[in-house]
Amino acid sequence: QQQVKQSPQSLIVQKGGISIINCAYENTAFDYFPWYQQFPGKGPALLIAIRPDVSEKKEGRFTISFNKSAKQFSLHIMDSQPGDSATYFCAAGTYKYIFGTGTRLKVLA
Amino acid sequence: EAGVAQSPRYKIIEKRQSVAFWCNPISGHATLYWYQQILGQGPKLLIQFQNNGVVDDSQLPKDRFSAERLKGVDSTLKIQPAKLEDSAVYLCASSAPVGKGNEKLFFGSGTQLSVL
Numbered sequence: 670q671q672q673v674k675q676s677p678q679s680l681i682v683q684k685g686g687i688s689i690i691n692c693a694y695e696n697t698a699f700d701y702f703p704w705y706q707q708f709p710g711k712g713p714a715l716l717i718a719i720r721p722d723v724s725e726k727k728e729g730r731f732t733i734s735f736n737k738s739a740k741q742f743s744l745h746i747m748d749s750q751p752g753d754s755a756t757y758f759c760a761a762g763t764y765k766y767i768f769g770t771g772t773r774l775k776v777l778a
Numbered sequence: 779e780a781g782v783a784q785s786p787r788y789k790i791i792e793k794r795q796s797v798a799f800w801c802n803p804i805s806g807h808a809t810l811y812w813y814q815q816i817l818g819q820g821p822k823l824l825i826q827f828q829n830n831g832v833v834d835d836s837q838l839p840k841d842r843f844s845a846e847r848l849k850g851v852d853s854t855l856k857i858q859p860a861k862l863e864d865s866a867v868y869l870c871a872s873s874a875p876v877g878k879g880n881e882k883l884f885f886g887s888g889t890q891l892s893v894l
Contacts, residue, residue, distance in 0.1 A: 675820075701880040712782070712869050712885025713821065720878070758820050764881050765811075765834060768820030 671696045673761050675769030682776050688746040690772045692759035695740065699761040704733065704744050705768075707756045716757070717744070749776045780804065782886035784870050790892045796858035799889045803851070803872030809833075809881060812845055812855050813869040815888070821869055827853065860893045867891070 674693045682688045694702075700721060705713035719726045719733040719742065726733045732745040746753055756773050760766040783802040791797050803810050808829050813821035824843065826833040829850040838845070842861070847853040857864055867888040873881035 673820075700878065701876075703882075705883075705885075710887065712871070712887050713883075714885065715882055718876075718880075718882075720880075760820075764879055765823060765826055766883070768822070770820050771818070 671767055673759060673767045673769045675759050675772060677772060678770070679773045680775070682749045682774065684749065684751060684776055684778055686749050686776075688744075688749045688753070688774055688776070690744045690757055690759070690774075691741065692743065692761070692769050693739075693741045694761040694767075696761070697740070698763065700763055701761070701766070702733070702735065702742050703760050703766065704731075705758045705760065707758065707771075713758055746774075749774075751776045751778045782870055782872055782884055784868075784886035784889055786889055787887070788890045788892075790894065791860055792894050793862055794859040796856065797860055797891060798857075799855045799868050799870075799891075801853045801855070801870030801886060803853070803870070804874075804884055807872035807874060807884070808850070809873045810847055810853050811871040811873070811883065812853070813871065813885075815867040815869055817866070821885075824855070857891075860891075862893050865891055865893045 703718035704716045706716045707713040730747045735742045756771045759769040810827045812824045815821045825835040827847040845855045869888045871883045871885045876882045
């Protein structure tokens with residue numbers, strides 16, 4: 670099965686700092702790259718997504734950077750807040766998706 | 779808009795017993811997915827339905843897992859007999875198209891299964 674490799678496994682950031690999570694994929698046919706946010710006891714919820722025809726997408730404090738040639742993409746959370754503390758999953762695919770292993774983010778108040 | 783509903787919320791069984799999970803997707807969503815999320819890992823697709831037909835069940839352990847989606851709405855996932863390694867959260871999702879053949883997934887809160 671095609672993999673999506675995600676790093677780091679866990680991340681601790683001070684309030685107001687920048688959180689950066691990285692993912693790498695293998696299949697060049699993938700054309701949709703969503704990020705999901707999951708709180709304990711809840712299912713993942715779509716946060717932001719990008720297609721490979723753009724190199725960056727920004728929605729509020731969340732930005733995806735996409736490097737098609739390197740087959741890598743990353744999530745940047747600006748001005749990180751304690752409420753952002755959650756597990757973040759990257760995913761890649763077309764109409765179905767392979768998920769990364771997740772990054773547990775903790776933002777310290 | 780109501781979200782994806784799943785039940786039960788938790789289930790504890792002994793190995794070799796059987797268990798069933800139920801999912802009601804968002805109204806109007808034709809595509810339904812069952813994912814398995816083992817602790818510390820990302821969701822892994824088990825089966826995907828389009829209406830009441832199976833699109834992909836390549837990752838479903840068919841010797842013990844079965845799923846159906848009658849009338850293209852509700853779905854049930856069954857495990858019989860359960861093994862210790864089946865302990866996981868079982869997530870149901872339905873999806874809406876976002877253009878260019880891509881889908882946005884909406885997940886339920888999942889069923890946490892513990893096999894003792």
